[in-house]
Amino acid sequence: MGLAIFWFVAIAALWTGFFVLEGFDFGVGMLHRLVGRTDAERRVAINTIGPLWDGNEVWLIVAGAGMFAAFPIWYATMFSGFYLALVVLLVALIVRGVSFEYRGKRAGARWRGTWSWTLTLGSLVAPLLLGVALGDLLYGVPIDASQEYTGDLLDLLTPYGLYVGVTLVLLCAVHGAVFLALKSEDAVRERAERAARRIAVVAALAVLILAVWTQVAVDGRIVAVVLQVAAVLAVIAVPWLIRDGHAGRAFAMTTVAMAATVVTIFIDLYPRVMVSSTNAAYDLTIENASSASYTLKVMTIIVAVFLPLVLLYQGWSYYVFRRRIAATDLEPQGTDRPAPPPTGLSAPPTAPAAPAGD
Amino acid sequence: MSQLDLARLQFASTTIYHFLFVPLTIGLSFLVALLQTAWTRRGDEAYLRLTKFFGVLLVINIAIGVVTGLVQEFQFGMAWSAYSRYVGDVFGAPLAIEGLAAFFLESTFLGLWVFGWGRLSKRVHLATIWLVALGGVLSAAFIMAANSWMQHPVGSTVTSGRARLTDIWALLTNPVFVWGYIHVLLASLLTGAVVMLAVSAWHLRRGSETQVFHKTATLSTVVLLPTALLAMMVGSHLGVIEDEYQPMKIAAAEAQWDTCQPCSFSAFQIGGGSRDETPDKILEIPHLLSVLATGTWNGQVEGLNSVNARYQQQYGPGDYVPNVFIQYWSMRVMAYLATLALLLALWGAWLLWRKKMTTAKWFLRLAVWSLPLPFLMNTAGWLLTENGRQPWIVQGLQLTKDGVSPSVSTATVAIGLSVFLALYVVLGVVDAMLMFRYARIRPAPAPSTDEHGRQQPAMTY
Numbered sequence: 001m002g003l004a005i006f007w008f009v010a011i012a013a014l015w016t017g018f019f020v021l022e023g024f025d026f027g028v029g030m031l032h033r034l035v036g037r038t039d040a041e042r043r044v045a046i047n048t049i050g051p052l053w054d055g056n057e058v059w060l061i062v063a064g065a066g067m068f069a070a071f072p073i074w075y076a077t078m079f080s081g082f083y084l085a086l087v088v089l090l091v092a093l094i095v096r097g098v099s100f101e102y103r104g105k106r107a108g109a110r111w112r113g114t115w116s117w118t119l120t121l122g123s124l125v126a127p128l129l130l131g132v133a134l135g136d137l138l139y140g141v142p143i144d145a146s147q148e149y150t151g152d153l154l155d156l157l158t159p160y161g162l163y164v165g166v167t168l169v170l171l172c173a174v175h176g177a178v179f180l181a182l183k184s185e186d187a188v189r190e191r192a193e194r195a196a197r198r199i200a201v202v203a204a205l206a207v208l209i210l211a212v213w214t215q216v217a218v219d220g221r222i223v224a225v226v227l228q229v230a231a232v233l234a235v236i237a238v239p240w241l242i243r244d245g246h247a248g249r250a251f252a253m254t255t256v257a258m259a260a261t262v263v264t265i266f267i268d269l270y271p272r273v274m275v276s277s278t279n280a281a282y283d284l285t286i287e288n289a290s291s292a293s294y295t296l297k298v299m300t301i302i303v304a305v306f307l308p309l310v311l312l313y314q315g316w317s318y319y320v321f322r323r324r325i326a327a328t329d330l331e332p333q334g335t336d337r338p339a340p341p342p343t344g345l346s347a348p349p350t351a352p353a354a355p356a357g358d
Numbered sequence: 359m360s361q362l363d364l365a366r367l368q369f370a371s372t373t374i375y376h377f378l379f380v381p382l383t384i385g386l387s388f389l390v391a392l393l394q395t396a397w398t399r400r401g402d403e404a405y406l407r408l409t410k411f412f413g414v415l416l417v418i419n420i421a422i423g424v425v426t427g428l429v430q431e432f433q434f435g436m437a438w439s440a441y442s443r444y445v446g447d448v449f450g451a452p453l454a455i456e457g458l459a460a461f462f463l464e465s466t467f468l469g470l471w472v473f474g475w476g477r478l479s480k481r482v483h484l485a486t487i488w489l490v491a492l493g494g495v496l497s498a499a500f501i502m503a504a505n506s507w508m509q510h511p512v513g514s515t516v517t518s519g520r521a522r523l524t525d526i527w528a529l530l531t532n533p534v535f536v537w538g539y540i541h542v543l544l545a546s547l548l549t550g551a552v553v554m555l556a557v558s559a560w561h562l563r564r565g566s567e568t569q570v571f572h573k574t575a576t577l578s579t580v581v582l583l584p585t586a587l588l589a590m591m592v593g594s595h596l597g598v599i600e601d602e603y604q605p606m607k608i609a610a611a612e613a614q615w616d617t618c619q620p621c622s623f624s625a626f627q628i629g630g631g632s633r634d635e636t637p638d639k640i641l642e643i644p645h646l647l648s649v650l651a652t653g654t655w656n657g658q659v660e661g662l663n664s665v666n667a668r669y670q671q672q673y674g675p676g677d678y679v680p681n682v683f684i685q686y687w688s689m690r691v692m693a694y695l696a697t698l699a700l701l702l703a704l705w706g707a708w709l710l711w712r713k714k715m716t717t718a719k720w721f722l723r724l725a726v727w728s729l730p731l732p733f734l735m736n737t738a739g740w741l742l743t744e745n746g747r748q749p750w751i752v753q754g755l756q757l758t759k760d761g762v763s764p765s766v767s768t769a770t771v772a773i774g775l776s777v778f779l780a781l782y783v784v785l786g787v788v789d790a791m792l793m794f795r796y797a798r799i800r801p802a803p804a805p806s807t808d809e810h811g812r813q814q815p816a817m818t819y
Contacts, residue, residue, distance in 0.1 A: 055469055077439065101819075
């Protein structure tokens with residue numbers, strides 16, 4: 001049981017790490033059209049997360065795989081029960097992922113506009129659905145005695161779950177806006193600062209309502225309430241910090257707010273992992289959903305060896321890319337020169353100035 | 359179609375699609391790392407231009423490989439929840455290790471490599487591409503360990519209706535894993551080499567940057583020759599191992615209904631649909647099946663009917679014969695195309711030796727057209743492996759039909775399948791379009807460097 005509890009904490013930490021890290025790149029994706037009016041400005045916004053987003057997304061993969069290894073029953077019930085929602089989530093993540101890579105590969109306005117919109121929508125839908133899923137774990141969905149989900153798609157759209165989703169989207173947005181304020185220059189930075197100040201007010205209100213709703217709906221723990229209040233205060237501080245030019249501190253605040261909000265879901269869940277709205281006796285718990293102790297032991301050793309290593313090199317990559325990005329840093333890209341005819345024997349055209357190592 | 363058929367189709371399409379990109383990524387990242395090493399050590403600008411040129415092709419593909427990997431990771435729980443419940447204790451562990459040990463490494467260092475030009479010192483930057491390659495190699499290891507357990511479950515017991523891991527080391531020393539993993543790595547290198555050779559040949563034939571592309575034509579040929587040969591030898595040995603643990607797989611690959619000794623190998627057959635026990639076998643090569651399946655000249659190969667009868671006694675009534683038609687032809691497509699790849703490499707090596715590569719019109723033309731070979735081979739190889747395990751999802755422990763999600767309806771799976779298929783088609787078209795476009799432009803001139811000898815930073819999105 002001891003190791004199973006450790007793994008519950010580990011899974012909670014992985015989800016929290018995912019939202020803290022991918023949260024701001026979701027936010028940047030959502031806002032890049034808003035903070036960037038021209039193509040160059042949008043590219044500045046996207047390039048602030050360019051080297052980072054892929055590594056951030058691995059936190060989700062590891063959270064999912066960690067559930068599979070440590071709590072197979074939880075993984076099986078949740079992923080099969082949330083089937084259609086996960087299809088939409090995967091589409092959002094797939095489309096978003098390739099948008100980064102493909103947007104700059106051609107110059108046409110329509111091409112770039114399309115991938116820009118898919119990036120925006122994907123970045124919006126993904127945290128919304130993940131929020132709904134996390135909210136539902138706590139609020140409860142129909143699960144029967146054999147630990148199977150018995151509801152349909154509509155049973156997933158609980159008001160509480162939806163509200164958790166909206167709250168997380170707002171937190172991602174403010175987190176992303178502050179990140180942009182921290183990492184960009186000029187017009188993009190100014191618009192990001194303005195956006196951060198405005199969204200922060202809404203996000204603080206949203207987290208406050210979440211705290212109250214959680215008390216009413218699921219009778220949350222006191223420590224969770226304390227954390228939620230801390231999250232509200234952290235977000236409220238953002239507009240002042242941004243106004244005084246402390247974007248770094250503001251980013252620390254949104255990090256705290258995001259982490260606190262996600263962690264409270266797991267605190268209120270404990271010792272359950274997925275609540276059954278059918279009957280409390282059918283709840284999935286740490287005890288009845290976990291793997292045997294040998295697997296947990298192996299996984300604990302693995303995580304103890306690799307996670308510090310991951311934090312080290314991921315932290316280093318954040319350090320390498322710590323500088324602000326301005327439009328002057330961008331290299332020229334993607335002329336719309338037509339590809340040579342496939343059968344012709346003429347020499348192919350030269351690439352534009354430097355398509356470079358990507 | 360039933361929910362089971364749809365779920366299988368969804369799994370097959372996602373996995374096949376995912377594995378179009380993965381071996382290319384693994385192979386190409388290794389080759390690009392070699393190019394960049396050549397640049398770092400020799401300072402020849404041509405290698406820098408080639409590194410960046412093939413780097414673009416690499417990154418276009420990694421994008422799809424990564425995002426389809428998400429579906430791969432999620433679909434066990436989504437469509438195969440009964441399977442996930444049953445095996446999570448064993449199967450989930452290598453998957454989680456893959457994420458922690460490999461995906462983080464690959465993704466983080468890919469970001470550092472793509473955006474690190476001019477920000478990292480030459481040597482550190484070179485290290486990042488090698489770590490990307492290492493990440494790919496490691497991820498293949500853990501997913502292969504997981505898959506090999508499904509082919510030959512070791513290091514586990516079944517208690518109270520669930521498989522339990524008892525020995526992680528046994529999972530990692532599973533002979534099916536060890537040989538299957540080497541086979542996959544060689545196939546990946548072969549894929550990268552054929553693609554690099556095809557692209558280089560296209561340019562050489564047009565006389566564009568002949569000196570530059572002669573380098574990659576040489577590199578890819580030099581890599582392709584031993585890789586193709588070793589892939590075939592390791593594959594053949596893998597057949598011997600599989601015959602020991604999964605006799606059904608090998609018997610079906612020859613459509614061998616009756617036990618034989620010694621056994622001949624047929625080059626082709628006419629007929630041989632799933633239940634046709636008397637196909638017309640053409641060009642039978644004596645003793646070859648014995649050699650392939652047992653490693654001995656006169657080895658005995660147990661026929662499908664005999665294995666089926668044995669399994670019925672062991673596991674209860676049922677039909678334990680996989681789809682023989684798929685099995686027979688996927689084996690041959692894989693082996694015959696591999697032979698073609700080997701011949702191409704031999705031809706290329708001979709041309710290199712005679713210093714005639716750049717003017718060999720027919721070789722260059724064929725090299726371009728060999729582009730689809732590795733993708734067809736890889737797909738056929740996995741069909742052989744996975745179809746040959748049927749009707750089991752985990753050999754001898756759980757039947758595929760018992761693995762699907764009981765809570766997911768047929769309509770739901772149908773929706774998921776159609777959505778994914780539509781998305782795969784769109785992404786496939788876009789990816790192919792970009793690949794062709796970027797494979798046919800002339801490599802950019804070497805970028806300017808600042809006074810410290812560093813290149814300008816690359817902010818390339």
